[in-house]
Amino acid sequence: MDPFGLISQWLSSYPAGWERLLSMIGIEVHWFILQYVIGLPFLAVIAEAIWMKTGNEQWKRLSRTLAKGFVMVFAVGAATGTASEFGLVLLWPNLTEAAGRYIYFPLYMEVFAFLMEVAFIYMYFYAEDKLPPKVHLLVGILAFAGAWYSAAMILSVNSFMQAPVNVLARYDPISGKWAPPEVLLFVPTELAKVIDVNALKSVGASVLGTGDGFVKVILPSGLVRTLMSEAFAGKTVGESTLALVIKKEALSSVSGLPLKTVIDQIVATTVMNAGTFMITFLSGGYLATFFHVIGAAIAVSAFTIMGGYSLRLLKMPESPDREFFMRSLKFAAVVALLAIAYQGMISGHEMGVAVAKHNPEKFAAMEGTSSSITTLPSLIGLKDLVEKQLMPMMAYGDPNAKLPIYDKIDVNFRPPLIIHYLYYTKIGLGVLLGLIALLATFYAFFKTEVPKWLLTILVISPAIAQLTSFLGWGVREMGRKPWAIYGIMDVQTELTINPPPAWQLVGVALYLTAILVALVLAVYWFLWKR
Amino acid sequence: MVAPLPVSTLITLTFGVHIVLVNLDIALSIFIPWMKWKGTKEGDEFLVERAKYLMRYYAATYAVAGVFGTAFTVILLSFYPQFIGLAGHLTWVPFGLAILMIVLRFFSIVSYWYLWGKISNELHDLLGALLALTGLLVPLGFRAVFAFLNYPAGLKLEPKPMLDVGEALMNPTLWPLYLKSIFGALAAGSLVLVTAYGLRYHKSKDERYMKLVRLNLKYGLTSLVLMLVFGTWYSIVLYFTTPYKFANVFGFLVGMKPKLDFTWLFILKMVLVLAQLFLAYSLYSGEFNLNYVKAVGPLALLTVASGEMLNMHSQLPYFVAQPEVVNKLPDLLKNALLTTNVNSLANVPELYTITAVMLVPLLLAMAALFYLLLKD
Structure with a gap:
């Protein structure tokens, strides 16, 4: 070049x-x-x-x-x-x-x-x-x-x-193997209830466990990037990639919600768990x-x-x-x-x-x-x-x-x-x-x-x-x-x-x-x- | 409730300090180069010396005003991030112009102050003219934003939210608001100088100070009257374009039912203006009166503060003072334009405690700075 x-x-x-x-x-x-x-x-x-x-x-x-x-x-x-x-x-x-x-x-x-x-x-x-x-x-x-x-x-x-702090780089210097970074998110329990765990796994995500009012989830950064982009573009849940991991029976009740509102709840919960005052310093x-x-x-x-x-x-x-x-x-x-x-x-x-x-x-x-x-x-x-x-x-x-x-x-x-x-x-x-x-x-x-x-x-x-x-x-x-x-x-x-x-x-x-x-x-x- | 008490207190405090100092700044940025130019032209060393002396305070005042301005915007960002985001999408031109002028203004301040006596008089006066010009242009950009918040002229929502700049600059509330503000600033600046030079005169009995007092009284009175003229124009325009705000300002005085009654603040401002007119005219036409001199400057600053608070608070809880427009917007946009929708991550008691602990000693330090500056 x-x-x-x-x-x-x-x-x-x-x-x-x-x-x-x-x-x-x-x-x-x-x-x-x-x-x-x-x-x-x-x-x-x-x-x-x-x-x-x-x-x-x-x-x-x-x-x-x-x-x-x-x-x-x-x-x-x-x-x-x-x-x-x-x-x-x-x-x-x-x-x-x-x-x-x-x-x-x-x-x-x-x-x-x-x-x-x-x-x-x-x-x-x-x-x-x-x-x-x-x-x-x-x-x-x-x-x-x-x-x-x-x-x-x-x-x-x-x-x-x-x-x-919640983004995990994926490179192993010994094997020399690289993978896209992943993001650790804290999904509010109420929201997690409408998510289909199997569908989530199919997009490369994994559930780590639960805590007080949240479920810990690891998502591929590519998916997070797409969701962020869709949220700020003003899409609804139904129009977004998130719809792919919502339980079929719950989709009709949430599909009209602005995606930005849903993403906001997840990110805010994640920030609070990392420490609102400390997150950037970590x-x-x-x-x-x-x-x-x-x-x-x-x-x-x-x-x-x-x-x-x-x-x-x-x-x-x-x-x-x-x-x-x-x-x-x-x-x-x-x-x-x-x-x-x-x-x-x-x-x-x-x-x-x-x-x-x-x-x-x-x-x-x-x-x-x-x-x-x-x-x-x-x-x-x-x-x-x-x-x-x-x-x-x-x-x-x-x-x-x-x-x-x-x-x-x-x-x-x-x-x-x-x-x-x-x-x-x-x-x-x-x-x-x-x-x-x-x-x-x-x-x-x-x-x-x-x-x-x-x-x-x-x-x-x-x-x-x-x-x-x-x-x-x-x-x-x-x-x-x-x-x-x-x-x-x-x-x-x-x-x-x-x-x-x-x-x-x-x-x-x-x-x-x-x-x-x-x-x-x-x-x-x-x-x-x- | 239009916003949690600590949020409105912080916003009022930072914006209040900022705007009072900015008004002084606008006036001084015109007076100082003018005094220096006139003094040089007429061989009046005293006037040139006063101009240079004022510049020393001006530089500090300007920096403090700038810091409080930044504090105000950061506080807005922390508590109302959606509003700031939305404003960012729409206001490239008015805010952009303000930015260009701010940068030019700093250049003119720094070069005018530090190159005093180091470059030719003509070039220095040219920098002074630039200082005065930017003093008038920076507020134009910001007032364009305030006018937009009164009446969103030029706002298009389809196919995406955007601003028609031509229409925005023709906003009917812009020019009366801008002119009212400029003459208000000139009045406040002149009358503060009346107090400053009047006290000097009282101490030294130097007639040259008295000459400056009379000069500033003349400009102060003229500017005050012009401020009233443009203020009346602004009120009439508000009546037609922004009835919500108009009703909150004038309320029962014009037989309207306000949502938030700020008539008391309007009356207070008018009382302050009338008191200044009386004191300034008495000083101008009569004998020197120390009490009048002491009162007129602080009253002028209080007038600025009350006027700005009236303009800001009378449109709450809406960032754009058009409830019928705001309430019809989709939820995300509507929430961005309501002062009741405070960032839940920031609206926590711990933050307010930290704020109090940090702010009190720093405000004391600021007071110590001004004390040391003014101490002979």
Whole structure:
């Protein structure tokens, strides 16, 4: 498959290509900014704490500069967040409705995170001279805690969409056998009474047992996907696939009911049994996701600080503030190095393990185990080593394990193969960032001067860090296809019934991109123009 | 009962804080660039300084307003997911326009604030004009949605639910509602500034503050009168298009039997408006009176709050204030449009307890923020 074919597979093999593209741009614009809201207050607080310990005013100055930066990005992040929120409601209203109905809790709790952020971020910046230093530091801690808390909530929703707790991936790494995922549902007893168990078995479902007011049933995800689609399309029970498993004598009494009402009862019972407040936090890979995202935000923020002060050193080599620039660069270099090392060796690894366990189809696409593409490891002659030894061992911790084979996965369950290239590009850029951070740390600590060539690289390093982070989300989100919620709802079902014309979607995407560019220019002017 | 008490309380609280701050925001986004432009043109450093000083509060006010706006929508989503889903299917254009303007607005706020003194005056004033323009355009998108909720002009149910945007923009309730809101916001903003500058004048006896007080009184009074004019127009249109809401607002005053009687709130709003007119006119035509100055700004904000609450609550329990239309819809659609149909997974005591525990300290923190901002 050539590059055009890969892009075409991603855009055209799944519904709503343009809508997905717009959502991707809108959310990326938000994420681009959000990383600074997560990372900068944390780093500002560390700088302030060092100032309190050492009394060196340069640390205070650095902390103040970072605070100036995050006050600005917080406001922009709030705007892009609102825009993203409305965008999701308008393009994917059925997904939004389902989220509001069943997994509202973390979204609801995020409201308090917003309040926390707005109160303490502004207090940290505007009330600095009106608060004692220790209280000011505490306000700073609450400011970044608010941002992290917000991230924890929204990431639980995203993790649920990737790997809901009741959806069971079916891949055995030892035998290498793949089967479609299955969904564990709690059917209310009253409803279960009208279901024909034999008919249910004939569609691949199984009954696990009963509990207080419910019957535990495992359904194939293909069937769940169909039922969800029919429910949101407004079909009645009689018009839907569910009619096939309803007892003949009961069909006439329920056939006129909206399917959505029946499905709602089943899903609501399932959610309550999993724990309404906890369900999203139990999603596969949630903690790994949270720590990986926090690490990414800190890394991007650190590279941006490094880039900023490198630019200063390049443009103003004789500045009286040179010592301050060097100190700030040194601080950012150490943070960047630690963050990248953590990302690659700890949280990145945990993420990979979680994907392998909960989303084997995505894992197969990431590793490109398909005869239709030339994988990046094979280009450098490492195909066997990577595919047969390294990755199975890292993912499953077993020398006998095998990677899932993309070509053996049912075509209706395959994610786009483009994510293989995005994933390995991300890994490559991550390694590059690690080397850059290592060099910067070395020169900042062991030499009196950082060479111009390195300063130039450092100036562009924030863009590389942002790209790496973007690719990470790209792999995660593009790899979620064909699902909106893995094993439960597909892309077509989440889409609005009134999709906008492509020119409007492209126009909005260009508009958002232009605003982002203008904002970056405004930030550049603000921070670096005298 | 139109909705469980905790739900209506939360919605009223978040929407109330949001809308009061948004009204201030609309006014300030016009006043600040204007003050800066006028001050620069006339070499009035004091005016430019005041504009810059106001911008500091404005940025914080705007962020708090935005956060409460988001809180309001998330609370709506949690308690009324079907309504939000339905709105999503129908309102790509009005909400889409609002989104585009929100993004542009943030850009204009951030660039205007942070590039102050760092770019040429002309370019900066251009950003100021953009700030003022987006201040007028963001509410247009949202008011289009509110107008739709009054009277669903442009709604087609066959072959599938959809919105005819041309018809929606010609909604008879849109323009009077929009204009009433804009002048209401300008009146509130001006009169809050009368209080702020009046207190400064009282403290410093600096005549330049008095000049600003008089200027804002002039704009405040004019805007208040225009708000009444457009408000009357809005009421007349409601009488013809949305009788359910009209009856709930005016009730016995016009000999109608309301389903939900909010006449008291209407009367309260009118009393507040008349009190403002009296205080503002007295200050404008007579001597400086500290008590009048102290009262006029808070009264203006209370007027905004009461007016918005009246507009919102008088159509309950219907999201679209047309009972005869809503009641004829298929069950799924009808349920999506009733405020009595609350998400059963969210309507639980545990959630309300968590809300109280989280909200109280955060509101206190918010109050501390404003205290610190206003503290000299």
